[in-house]
Amino acid sequence: MTYNGLESCILSANTYEDESVTSRGDECQTDEDDSSCSSNNVSGSLSSHSNSTMMKMDEHQSDDQWEHLETTKQSISKEKLSSQISHVEMMKEKFAKLLLGEDTTGGSKGHSSALSLSNSITKLAASVFGELWKLEPLPDEKKSRWRREMEWLLSPTNYMVELIMRPKARVDVHMNLPALLKLDSMLLETLDTMTNTGFWYEEDNQAEGKSKSVKEGKRWGLPIPHVPIGGLSGEERKKLLYQAKIVHQIFKAAKSINEHILLEMPLPKIIGEALPKSGKASLGDDLYRILNTTSSSSTGMLNILNLKSEHTALDTINRLEAAVYAWKERIVIQKTTTKSPARTPWSLKDPSMELDKIELLIVRAELLLQQIRNRYPNLPQTFLDVMKIQYGKDIAYAILEAYSRVLGNLAFNILTRFGDICQEDVSVDPNSPMAMYSLPGVKITGICISSVSSRHILFDKMNNIEGKLSLLKAEKASYTACLSDDTNADSVTATPSRCCIGKENFHMGMPKFARLKGVHEELSCNLYVANCGPAVGLTLDCIASAFSAYGTVKGVYPADESGCRVIVSYYDESSAQSALKALDKNPCHDLGGRFLHIRYSVERPPCQVRDPDTVQVSLKASEMNIPGIYLIHDFVSAQEEEQLLAAVDARPWHNLAKRRVQHYGYEFCYDIRNVNTQQKLGDLPSFVECIIEKIPLFRKLHEAADISLDQLTVNEYPAGVGLSPHIDTHSAFEGSIYSLSLSGSCIMEFRASVGDRYMNNSDYSSNYARKAIYLPPRSMLLLSGEGRYAWQHYIPHHKVDMVKDTVIRRGSRRVSFTFRKVRKGPCKCDYPQFCDSQQVKQEIGSY
Ligand SMILES: O=C(O)CCC(=O)C(=O)O
Numbered sequence: 001m002t003y004n005g006l007e008s009c010i011l012s013a014n015t016y017e018d019e020s021v022t023s024r025g026d027e028c029q030t031d032e033d034d035s036s037c038s039s040n041n042v043s044g045s046l047s048s049h050s051n052s053t054m055m056k057m058d059e060h061q062s063d064d065q066w067e068h069l070e071t072t073k074q075s076i077s078k079e080k081l082s083s084q085i086s087h088v089e090m091m092k093e094k095f096a097k098l099l100l101g102e103d104t105t106g107g108s109k110g111h112s113s114a115l116s117l118s119n120s121i122t123k124l125a126a127s128v129f130g131e132l133w134k135l136e137p138l139p140d141e142k143k144s145r146w147r148r149e150m151e152w153l154l155s156p157t158n159y160m161v162e163l164i165m166r167p168k169a170r171v172d173v174h175m176n177l178p179a180l181l182k183l184d185s186m187l188l189e190t191l192d193t194m195t196n197t198g199f200w201y202e203e204d205n206q207a208e209g210k211s212k213s214v215k216e217g218k219r220w221g222l223p224i225p226h227v228p229i230g231g232l233s234g235e236e237r238k239k240l241l242y243q244a245k246i247v248h249q250i251f252k253a254a255k256s257i258n259e260h261i262l263l264e265m266p267l268p269k270i271i272g273e274a275l276p277k278s279g280k281a282s283l284g285d286d287l288y289r290i291l292n293t294t295s296s297s298s299t300g301m302l303n304i305l306n307l308k309s310e311h312t313a314l315d316t317i318n319r320l321e322a323a324v325y326a327w328k329e330r331i332v333i334q335k336t337t338t339k340s341p342a343r344t345p346w347s348l349k350d351p352s353m354e355l356d357k358i359e360l361l362i363v364r365a366e367l368l369l370q371q372i373r374n375r376y377p378n379l380p381q382t383f384l385d386v387m388k389i390q391y392g393k394d395i396a397y398a399i400l401e402a403y404s405r406v407l408g409n410l411a412f413n414i415l416t417r418f419g420d421i422c423q424e425d426v427s428v429d430p431n432s433p434m435a436m437y438s439l440p441g442v443k444i445t446g447i448c449i450s451s452v453s454s455r456h457i458l459f460d461k462m463n464n465i466e467g468k469l470s471l472l473k474a475e476k477a478s479y480t481a482c483l484s485d486d487t488n489a490d491s492v493t494a495t496p497s498r499c500c501i502g503k504e505n506f507h508m509g510m511p512k513f514a515r516l517k518g519v520h521e522e523l524s525c526n527l528y529v530a531n532c533g534p535a536v537g538l539t540l541d542c543i544a545s546a547f548s549a550y551g552t553v554k555g556v557y558p559a560d561e562s563g564c565r566v567i568v569s570y571y572d573e574s575s576a577q578s579a580l581k582a583l584d585k586n587p588c589h590d591l592g593g594r595f596l597h598i599r600y601s602v603e604r605p606p607c608q609v610r611d612p613d614t615v616q617v618s619l620k621a622s623e624m625n626i627p628g629i630y631l632i633h634d635f636v637s638a639q640e641e642e643q644l645l646a647a648v649d650a651r652p653w654h655n656l657a658k659r660r661v662q663h664y665g666y667e668f669c670y671d672i673r674n675v676n677t678q679q680k681l682g683d684l685p686s687f688v689e690c691i692i693e694k695i696p697l698f699r700k701l702h703e704a705a706d707i708s709l710d711q712l713t714v715n716e717y718p719a720g721v722g723l724s725p726h727i728d729t730h731s732a733f734e735g736s737i738y739s740l741s742l743s744g745s746c747i748m749e750f751r752a753s754v755g756d757r758y759m760n761n762s763d764y765s766s767n768y769a770r771k772a773i774y775l776p777p778r779s780m781l782l783l784s785g786e787g788r789y790a791w792q793h794y795i796p797h798h799k800v801d802m803v804k805d806t807v808i809r810r811g812s813r814r815v816s817f818t819f820r821k822v823r824k825g826p827c828k829c830d831y832p833q834f835c836d837s838q839q840v841k842q843e844i845g846s847y
């Protein structure tokens with residue numbers, strides 16, 4: 001179908017019978033093949049197929065049969081006819097809106113055709129794929145709608161030519177469009193294979209129809225995946241992983257086309273002019289210093305940056321992109337202008353910068369950008385990308401960008417659904433080989449914060465299989481992705497680059513929002529909108545435009561990393577109130593009929609009152625403020641971790657009630673909580689040499705750290721198993737205890753009686769001061785001094801840990817290597833009330 005065809009249909013819906021089949025119509029074999037050919041024929045293909053079928057009937061059927069068939073045929077035709085007419089009516093409306101640029105007054109506020117087309121593709125994808133909560137074939141109706149309407153939206157590309165020498169199709173369209181069409185059909189085909197699966201879904205009815213308080217924090221009635229008791233069959237697992245890999249490839253292909261197109265799209269002049277003219281100003285001092293430290297490689301720069309969340313990654317990318325833009329402009333100006341460069345605005349801020357140096361900085365910034373993108377493979381669009389889309393005028397770019405973006409998002413959503421099943425399988429069968437694809441943090445009832453992080457884990461793991469990323473990189477990405485950045489940790493943080501309104505949000509301090517507990521109780525200018533966002537195919541721009549029907553929108557921000565919850569911020573409460581009234585739990589016409597769940601949201605004050613029963617989990621030991629406790633992240637590499645685990649797995653385990661242990665050097669006797677110093681098992685095994693040789697690193701943090709160690713206990717904790725509160729027996733071990741976490745993470749809590757003097761401040765509930773620290777895999781903890789002698793340590797028996805508002809599911813197992821030095825004489829520490837050596841002495845003394 002072409003715009004000529006569209007035009008004639010709009011002019012007269014009745015003339016469709018004369019319309020001939022378009023060039024792609026010859027793929028359609030029969031009337032029944034509606035889903036595969038419907039995109040061809042908003043109008044005429046139906047009638048031509050009917051005619052040819054009629055002729056065949058005429059030749060072969062008797063009169064009676066013919067009469068019967070004719071009646072049936074006519075009724076089918078009528079049905080199809082009326083559905084075709086309604087499709088045409090619908091398309092008329094859409095086409096009109098598209099031409100009006102969505103300014104239904106017909107005024108001048110409409111978007112450019114490029115943006116309108118881009119938005120139309122985004123909206124169509126949102127309404128067709130937005131509710132993709134299950135791995136199952138897409139309903140025929142949705143499939144044919146997608147195909148039909150996409151063909152209309154893609155049709156301008158049929159008429160684009162490059163006027164070099166002689167008219168020919170635009171190369172970018174010619175190259176990318178067939179690829180996108182292929183990826184599109186492959187994704188739908190993958191969904192089509194999802195029949196008779198070993199898994200199934202049940203609706204989470206708990207979230208529906210219950211009181212608000214019960215609903216609070218539930219999964220908004222989303223389907224919950226289930227697998228049989230004992231897990232999926234081997235065949236099923238294989239099939240699932242195979243399909244997930246295909247979808248992952250599709251994701252990568254769509255994403256790479258999208259990146260390529262965005263790179264080609266020029267930055268609108270008005271945005272370029274509004275950006276800071278100095279690269280250094282865009283970067284900020286720290287980032288500028290890192291780029292200038294030429295001794296560090298791009299990975300070195302990335303490590304120094306120590307990104308902890310998607311928010312900081314995106315912010316860094318925005319800064320780097322703006323700086324690169326400023327520098328490139330500067331070079332162009334310097335090369336083309338005859339005037340002194342010092343007079344142009346682009347050079348005023350960096351007067352001393354030489355051209356060579358700028359070029360070097362650009363190279364380093366681009367390398368760093370690449371590194372960050374590799375580590376965070378599905379970041380939302382950057383500020384400059386959003387601006388290119390918003391202000392771009394090139395229709396081919398707009399179409400290709402939108403099409404590749406929505407396909408990437410769809411692939412991404414499908415992968416997340418694969419992740420749900422993997423996770424469910426692992427939770428019923430911890431030995432499932434899917435464990436290596438398990439997605440900690442995703443889909444924990446009530447809190448879906450980490451879904452984006454968990455996607456990273458899946459991607460990284462898959463990259464691993466393909467040998468494209470080292471295990472080290474994968475694990476680093478996954479665990480850093482799991483954590484929020486320190487500064488953002490206490491609240492949901494908006495990312496300015498995703499904000500579509502107003503340049504004032506670029507590089508500025510980000511507002512922090514909290515969802516209000518009571519739903520309609522407290523008015524606010526900010527709305528927390530669930531089931532809405534880039535992950536469901538809605539750009540922030542589209543959302544802003546939909547919400548602007550109720551008042552001037554100040555900004556739209558992601559509410560969290562899920563990509564499907566946003567904060568819509570108005571200037572006044574009454575606009576927010578009207579939007580909430582109109583749209584909460586109602587289909588939003590401007591967002592493809594999507595049902596939104598809305599409540600008020602407040603900008604969170606910097607200090608929150610915490611629940612006295614929960615303990616703030618620190619990421620760094622220094623935050624806990626317990627003397628003598630130190631933590632070093634990434635103490636061993638991922639490769640070393642793998643080797644250490646393989647070494648202990650090749651040796652016999654000793655079963656305790658809930659966990660397994662191995663002892664080296666000396667045996668630890670749990671009944672007497674002590675070691676038998678007379679019975680040495682041997683030296684520490686050679687496989688721990690890579691750990692022992694790095695122990696002196698702690699000397700940098702704590703001069704008194706004991707580094708001669710002769711006893712090792714290896715503990716293996718299944719998910720959910722913890723360790724009871726204890727102080728390691730003073731008389732058994734010297735003052736420094738090191739514990740290396742491998743494979744899974746956990747939190748370790750510390751407590752000291754409130755009455756004890758060995759307590760630093762007032763973070764306590766009940767009779768104890770409590771502190772907690774997150775121990776990621778490969779981190780090494782040192783307990784020494786007060787922290788070792790006076791504070792009890794323990795691991796709560798949880799399957800998930802709440803770390804800075806992020807839910808982190810414990811892995812299927814955590815293995816710890818605890819190194820100690822066996823004490824040969826009595827303990828003479830400064831903490832006699834906790835010291836078994838000194839208490840014994842006192843007891844003896846009192847006899
Ligand atoms: O698993 C750990 O990290 C701690 C082990 C521990 O505290 C102990 O064995 O005494």
Ligand SMILES: [Fe+2]
Pocket residue numbers: 726727728793
């Ligand atoms: Fe211990």
